[in-house]
Amino acid sequence: NLPNVRYYDNDVFGNTGELFSLFAAEPEMNGRFIFLYSDILFDPSILEKLLKSNDDISIVVDRAWNDQKERDTQTNRGNPDLVITNQPPETGYRYIPSGETANLEKIGQHVSPVDANGEFVGMAMFSPGGSSTLKNIYKDLRKRDPLAPFQQASDLREANFTDVLQELIDGGTQISCIDVYKGWLEIDTFEDYRRAWAKIQ
Numbered sequence: 001n002l003p004n005v006r007y008y009d010n011d012v013f014g015n016t017g018e019l020f021s022l023f024a025a026e027p028e029m030n031g032r033f034i035f036l037y038s039d040i041l042f043d044p045s046i047l048e049k050l051l052k053s054n055d056d057i058s059i060v061v062d063r064a065w066n067d068q069k070e071r072d073t074q075t076n077r078g079n080p081d082l083v084i085t086n087q088p089p090e091t092g093y094r095y096i097p098s099g100e101t102a103n104l105e106k107i108g109q110h111v112s113p114v115d116a117n118g119e120f121v122g123m124a125m126f127s128p129g130g131s132s133t134l135k136n137i138y139k140d141l142r143k144r145d146p147l148a149p150f151q152q153a154s155d156l157r158e159a160n161f162t163d164v165l166q167e168l169i170d171g172g173t174q175i176s177c178i179d180v181y182k183g184w185l186e187i188d189t190f191e192d193y194r195r196a197w198a199k200i201q
Helices: 018-028 044-051 065-071 128-142 161-170 190-200
Strands: 033-036 040-042 057-062 082-085 102-108 118-126 176-180 184-186
Touching (some): 018 128, 040 118, 044 118, 057 082, 057 102, 057 128, 057 161, 102 161, 118 176, 128 161
Parallel strands (some): 057 176
Antiparallel strands (some): 057 118, 102 176
16 A cells, blocks of 8 residues: 555456556546556656647557567567558668657557567556547447447457557547657566566566
8 A cells, every 4th residue: 555546446446457447547637637557667758758748649659579579589478469550660770850749550469470569668647638539438438239349359358559550540540659669677577577576686
């Protein structure tokens, strides 16, 4: 129990997805807010970079995925949330970033590793306008058949966060990508935990 933290429990977490859990905290989504996966560790500079975004909806994309693809190696972290953006990442031994913000086109575990040009870190930020857009689309989705397939999920209750991002894109909403290069870890297994603990000790 931490001070100054308000908790929202999803009592049916075993039968629902990330999106359902997120909207358990809908009362807190009235203005600018940051969404974070709970199983990631990251360098503070990544969060600082995200906070500087002035766009309505921004996500953090790790461009190191492109290096792994070029080395023709396989990730050992299961099925990562991969992305395709409208701008390919910078390549080469040395380069100066263009400064232009890429827009998200596709996201999710179904994105082909060959086609992907980045990986979703699990961090996003919504402006007050972006928050309103997110809540409105979720409200509309709940009016539909609750058992109907939704994006890559069997139904809305089991949807991931990436499913609603793709739904927003499909509806014409622009989602900006904040590029980073490594600087984060994901804790999926006990071995991941041990490796992360060794790095941060």
